[in-house]
Amino acid sequence: MASDPEDILKTIAAMLEAGLETEVEPFPETDKEFADILIKLRQLDPNDLKGKLVIGGFVDHPYGPEQQRCMECMYYLVHRKWCDLPELAVPVEPEWWCRLWRI
């Protein structure tokens, strides 16, 4: 995996644009379901970018009736364009979304 965040961001964008199938549903409605997804992510190789995107349920656009997006997610660092959830720890665009979204 590339180490430069800009390069990784481009790689992720390309994968999503190419139609990578990710586990968008089910959305973790409870903390137990949320924790179960985190457990799956922890079992991945930290460099397994595709695995993170699939299990995280990434999409490259706002999602749902409320048009949720990374921009409002608590884990999103605006200036670094970075997802600070330790299990993900990847660069992201503000208009993206994943099912680990929390506000």
Add this chain to the structure above:
Amino acid sequence: MANLLWLQGGACSGNTMSFLNAEEPSACDLVTDFGINVLWHPSLGLELGENLRRMLDAIVSGEIAMDIFVFEGTVVNAPNGTGEWNRFCGRPMKDWVADLAKVATFTVAVGDCATWGGIPATAPNPSESEGLQFLKREHGGFLGKDYTSKAGLPVINIPGCPAHPDWITQIVVAVATGRGGDLTLDEFQRPKTFFTSFTQTGCTRNMHFAYKVSATEFGQRKGCLFYDLGCRGPMTHSPCNRILWNRVSSKTRAGMPCLGCTEPEFPFFDLEPGTVFKTQTVMGAPKDMPTGVDKAGYIKLTAAAKAASPAWAEEDLFVV
């Protein structure tokens, strides 16, 4: 001179440890500067066995005046309402509490267990524990909701797990120096002087709360602990960030979430797995909003705050 008696029911002695760490004023100051005579205390009392029994009997009979009755720990009623699981000086502690509360000028509950039952009263509550005048949020407790001490006040509740040392000694001094009547209590009988503001008041991470930057691991020097790590600072009434612990810090300043230990529901969610140190959410939004904030307003505020957040909010800061 004000006579003080301190007894422990279903307790871990945490509030005694806290009391002995008091600085403003210290436990020694109570005696030397404020004329408090400690009749007996589990860690300080000299009398043992029959001598202690005689003293307690003398207090109950009125032979020895008791100005301040401090109780730490739950009132244990098990098994089957007898209180036999917590015997003291020849009889169930709950019987002593019932008799002593009748003759106390002021009755003070120290710590969560004595105030609302705390951890021992968590479901399924095998010790049938309750606080002096509350069981969790339910008014009543062991002494009943109509109880008042001889001074005409209900039980003065100083919650916390443990209560901060100086909350204890400052209330004791207020009572001992004749200012007990000036105390104003909130709906849970907590002194308003300590329990009107929130744990968040004075938190050094408030800028991260404002800009919606989250801490994601304990001890991080950036980020608010409310969003992910279960901090209850915005919903908990306590002065933990105004009257600092050991005069230097607080849990949130050290990067650990507030557990809400001054509120009647503590420990929250009955300690179900996954509920401690984790913000409980419904569809990605916090189940418990900061006091006075609704969900729609919270979402709007988040969008605006994120958009306005400065770069420094994402960097490590010295917030201890």
